[in-house]
Amino acid sequence: MMKDETPTASYVKWMKEFPDAPLIRFRTFANTEVLLCNSVAAHQDVLHTHCYSFKKTDLWRRMTGQITGHGIITMEFAEHRAHRKMLNPYVSTSNVRKLEPIFQRKAKELGRLFSRAIAAGKDGTGVIHCTELLARATLDIMGITSLGQDLCLLTSDHDEPDKYTFHKAYSVIFSPGNLGKVLLFANGFVPTRWIPLQANRDFLYATSWLRSMLTKIVRDRYREVRDEKRKSASSASRDLLTMIVEEDRVGGAADGISENDIVGHLLQFMAAGHETSANAMAWCIYLMATKPDVQNRLRKDINQLTAQNPDPTFAEIDALPYLNNFLRETLRIYAPATTTHRQADTDVIIDGVPVPKGSLFDIIPHVTSLNPRIWGDDAEAFDPDRWDRLAGDALNPYSFNIFSNGTRICAGRAFAYEEMKIFLVELVRNFRFLAVEKDYVLENPSFTLQPCGLEVRIGPA
Numbered sequence: 001m002m003k004d005e006t007p008t009a010s011y012v013k014w015m016k017e018f019p020d021a022p023l024i025r026f027r028t029f030a031n032t033e034v035l036l037c038n039s040v041a042a043h044q045d046v047l048h049t050h051c052y053s054f055k056k057t058d059l060w061r062r063m064t065g066q067i068t069g070h071g072i073i074t075m076e077f078a079e080h081r082a083h084r085k086m087l088n089p090y091v092s093t094s095n096v097r098k099l100e101p102i103f104q105r106k107a108k109e110l111g112r113l114f115s116r117a118i119a120a121g122k123d124g125t126g127v128i129h130c131t132e133l134l135a136r137a138t139l140d141i142m143g144i145t146s147l148g149q150d151l152c153l154l155t156s157d158h159d160e161p162d163k164y165t166f167h168k169a170y171s172v173i174f175s176p177g178n179l180g181k182v183l184l185f186a187n188g189f190v191p192t193r194w195i196p197l198q199a200n201r202d203f204l205y206a207t208s209w210l211r212s213m214l215t216k217i218v219r220d221r222y223r224e225v226r227d228e229k230r231k232s233a234s235s236a237s238r239d240l241l242t243m244i245v246e247e248d249r250v251g252g253a254a255d256g257i258s259e260n261d262i263v264g265h266l267l268q269f270m271a272a273g274h275e276t277s278a279n280a281m282a283w284c285i286y287l288m289a290t291k292p293d294v295q296n297r298l299r300k301d302i303n304q305l306t307a308q309n310p311d312p313t314f315a316e317i318d319a320l321p322y323l324n325n326f327l328r329e330t331l332r333i334y335a336p337a338t339t340t341h342r343q344a345d346t347d348v349i350i351d352g353v354p355v356p357k358g359s360l361f362d363i364i365p366h367v368t369s370l371n372p373r374i375w376g377d378d379a380e381a382f383d384p385d386r387w388d389r390l391a392g393d394a395l396n397p398y399s400f401n402i403f404s405n406g407t408r409i410c411a412g413r414a415f416a417y418e419e420m421k422i423f424l425v426e427l428v429r430n431f432r433f434l435a436v437e438k439d440y441v442l443e444n445p446s447f448t449l450q451p452c453g454l455e456v457r458i459g460p461a
Contacts, residue, residue, distance in 0.1 A: 007338040007444045008366040011036060015367045022351035030189050032059070034360045035350075038367060040374070042351040044398040046342060046361060048406030050350070052077055054342040057360055063188035064447075066207045067173055067271065071264030072411060076345075084411070086253045087265070090240050091411045096418055098238075100314050102144050103419050107426035109154040110137045114431050114458060125459040127437050130282040131452060138274035138281075139167055141419060146269045147217055148239035164209060166270070172206040174275055175443065175452060185445050214263045214270075221245050240269060269412070276336035277416050279450045281423055283334040284327070286440075287382060289433040289456045294384065298326055299461065302429050317421050325384035327420060331402045332375075333382055334449055335365035340404055368399045375399075432459045 004010050014024050015038055024036040037043050046054060055076045068074055072083050089095060113133060117126030136153035143151035143166065153167050176184065180199040183192045193200055218241065225245045244262055247254035288295035301322040305312050317323070340363040347357050372379045374393045375386065386394075393399050403410035410416075433456055440451040 004444060006442050007446050007449065008335075008364050011362070011364040012366050012370050014038075015371060019371075019373055023353055023355075029186075032189075032360065034362050035355065036367065037350075037361060037363050039351050040368060040393050040396050040398050042353075043363065043368060043401060043405065044396075045348075045350045046363060047398065047401070047404060047408065050348050051407040053344060053346050053348045054361070055345050057341040057343040059188040059360070060341040063184060066193070066204075067267070069211065069264035069267040070260055071266075071268040073268045073272065074264070080408070083261070083265075086244075086247070086257075087240075087411060089253070090238075090243050091415060093414050095238070096414045097314060099145055099415070100418070100422065102141060103422040104426070106137050106141050106154065107423045109140075110134075110423070111426055111430055113154060114427070118431075118459060125434060125457050127455050127457050130285050130454040130456055131278065131440075131450060134278040134281050135170070135274060136167055137423070138278045138419070139170065139270075142270050142273045144239065145415075146240045146266055146273070147214075148221070148242050149217070166210070166213075169206040169210050170271065170275070172202050173271075174446075174448065175450070176203065181443065181445055210267065210270075211263060214266045215259065217241065218245075218259060218262050218266070241266060272410075273412050273415070275448055275450075277419055279336045279448055280327075280331060280334070280416075281420055282451050282454055283336075283449075284330050284420070284424060285427075285433055285456055286436065286451060286454060287330060288428070289436050291382065294326065294382070295428070295433060298322055298424075299428050299432075302425050306425075306429055312425070314418055314422060317425050318418075320421075320425075321388075322384060323421060323424065325387040327417070327424070328387055328400075329382060329384040332369045332400065333380070335369060335402050336448055337365065337402070337404075338447060338449055339364050363401065363404075365401045368401055371399070428461070430461050432461050433457075434459055 014026070014036065018024055018038065022037075022039040022042045024038050026034055026036060028034055037046055056074055061074065065074075072080065072087060075083055110133060114126075114128060117128050118124065120126055133154075140151050140153045143149050143153075151166055153165070172180075176199060179197065180203060183195070183197070183199055183203070186192050193204060221241050222245055225242070241262070244254045244257065244265070246252070248257050249255060288298065301320050305316060305320060309316060342361040342363060344355055344357050344359045344361070348355050368374060370379050398405055403413040403416070435457045436454070437457045438453060438455040440454040443450050443452055
């Protein structure tokens with residue numbers, strides 16, 4: 001599987017070979033048996049009906065523990081329910097709508113970098129490094145919305161060799177070399193981080209730096225909030241961290257929360273919230289650069305709106321039909337997160353199949369989102385218009401598990417959609433994506449579908 005063209009290629013191949021099987025059994029490293037959810041009903045049973053009969057696998061925890069810490073993604077059962085309830089106000093639609101000015105400001109900052117690239121070109125066009133710039137943009141947004149701090153990754157020079165940043169730390173973690181990838185996944189089976197290799201030293205420094213920086217920010221925020229209370233002042237910021245700190249009081253939603261849990265939540269929101277959105281938008285740009293007819297139609301849809309209102313609200317943006325179809329179709333074909341790992345905590349029946357306690361499951365969004373029986377024989381073709389003629393299982397929400405689904409659906413789903421749509425409107429109305437300038441590489445194995453090294457030639461709209 002590590003030699004596959006993509007992290008999900010083998011799963012998609014098995015789905016097509018065994019279309020009637022609700023579950024597909026395969027063996028991975030160390031002859032470990034894993035069950036692949038293959039039917040829509042199996043996905044619904046694992047993700048919703050029997051959601052709290054499953055937990056994150058021990059294998060996944062060993063692989064990612066140093067990256068994720070202990071937060072909402074890794075919490076289980078009653079602890080997960082309690083912390084999800086605490087975090088709901090932050091990820092609610094009403095609160096996400098209040099973040100609209102932040103998304104707009106960062107989209108404009110990114111646009112200025114695009115304009116600078118065009119100005120540096122010789123023929124009225126320029127080249128942008130999609131994954132690099134978009135990762136900076138989304139990480140800036142997570143800094144403001146999660147930490148209450150603008151990391152200024154789009155407006156400052158953060159490439160000094162003696163300056164370590166959040167961007168550099170996450171680059172080490174999510175885009176390691178081949179040895180780093182092997183060490184990451186092998187660590188799930190046998191401990192590898194003690195081996196004195198540079199890849200290990202880089203990884204351990206990055207994860208340690210992130211944890212220490214976030215711990216310092218948490219402690220500083222507690223002091224700031226205490227000072228504000230003494231002055232009878234109220235914080236102007238309602239970022240995730242400030243919300244948690246202010247609710248850590250007797251009777252508050254975060255009453256008694258530990259520092260370790262706060263750091264874990266921040267680690268997970270920062271990592272998951274920037275990496276997947278950046279990758280999804282990079283794929284949007286890739287598709288526009290390779291499908292000019294799609295790009296032209298999308299621009300027409302957006303220009304009709306901005307001609308009426310140069311500064312449209314998100315409600316107006318969200319109502320654009322082709323933009324909505326374009327984004328969903330991009331996510332369907334290029335699902336940013338490649339897999340979810342679950343382990344049965346009790347005996348359970350999944351789509352009629354008895355499964356014993358301890359069984360390991362892989363849930364792969366591409367297994368349903370690229371399934372010809374659900375989406376038709378052209379399931380792997382990019383066609384935004386298919387969303388206007390859905391029928392059968394394509395109407396089932398468990399056929400589109402891009403943000404997972406059910407009880408543990410991604411808490412940042414509304415956040416991600418608003419962020420991506422606002423960015424796309426700003427970029428498409430101001431720039432034209434002309435061609436893919438350089439071949440990209442897909443990391444494999446990888447937790448995300450990242451077009452590493454994607455460079456696109458752009459010009460003014």
